[in-house]
Amino acid sequence: MVNSEQIYGIHAVMEAIKADEPINKVYLQKGLKGGLFKSLETLARKKRLMVSYVPIERLNKLTKNNHQGAVALISPVAFQNFEDTVEKILQKQELPFFLLLDGISDVRNFGAIIRTAECCGVDAIVVPKNNSAPINADAVKTSAGAAFKIPITKVDHLKDAIFYLQSSGVEIVAATEKADTFVYDVPLNRACAVIMGSEGSGISPSLLKLADHTAKLPMLGEIESLNVSVACGVFLYEVVRQRKG
CATH class of the missing domain: 3.40.1280.10 (SPOUT methyltransferase, trefoil knot domain)
Incomplete structure (x- = not known):
């Protein structure tokens, strides 16, 4: 899902990365495991995005929604090639x-x-x-x-x-x-x-x-x-x- 400056949820963040949305940073929950989560990590590394692994409390402060361990901060400005x-x-x-x-x-x-x-x-x-x-x-x-x-x-x-x-x-x-x-x-x-x-x-x-x-x-x-x-x-x-x- 998306709000004014955030994308949250593993699927939503992955789709945003694939769509080349102007992502400033990706926050991932420290210690979280699972195939889909690993796919998100691999995709973020491939796109050379800035990734921070943080406690779940940090993610809860970023959004009160069901973030599933993944929150991306998006830029209001589109970057040019x-x-x-x-x-x-x-x-x-x-x-x-x-x-x-x-x-x-x-x-x-x-x-x-x-x-x-x-x-x-x-x-x-x-x-x-x-x-x-x-x-x-x-x-x-x-x-x-x-x-x-x-x-x-x-x-x-x-x-x-x-x-x-x-x-x-x-x-x-x-x-x-x-x-x-x-x-x-x-x-x-x-x-x-x-x-x-x-x-x-x-x-x-x-x-x-x-x-x-x-x-x-x-x-x-x-x-x-x-x-x-x-x-x-x-x-x-x-x-x-x-x-x-």
Whole structure:
């Protein structure tokens, strides 16, 4: 069965997965067994969905209905196919502009970033299927509806997205305090994709190695870092400034 943001019941969750519904996360009852339950686990793994095994009390809090040990949280926003989206943008835009998010975990940060990205003319946002905040009602609300206006794609691995974009002539700019160059000195008046890292650890080292440019913001106070949504706004508007200048 389905309510506003949930699908519950083993059969219903399985059918939703098979239909490629935009599922943020699947909660399964810890210790539950049975052939149908195993089939659901196998299907979720095959689709690379984020799965959490939780006590039945957690599921009871998620829904008061007969969940049968399975609850899926669905996204109010449909995710787009990565390659199809990129190809459409490359054909349409002279200077395509992408945003990659590596491990953003707070839904309100995610929503604020989506809002700023839409305002800055970002053509598409790319996030990993795992290790990313869900697009739920809070994220949509914080985005002020921008989540419905900008294509958002999910990929198995951001590395593959970076390789694909680079092979298409898109330069990758990683935002990191470890950079030697300020963002104002990086050429952004070209096809580019900005990568922003997680709230705690930033961009993963393996992705940093793939970037064409790394850039940082000047920090003049005693606090060593900005909130990721604020930092993202500065980076994105620097792209806008250079292209409008």
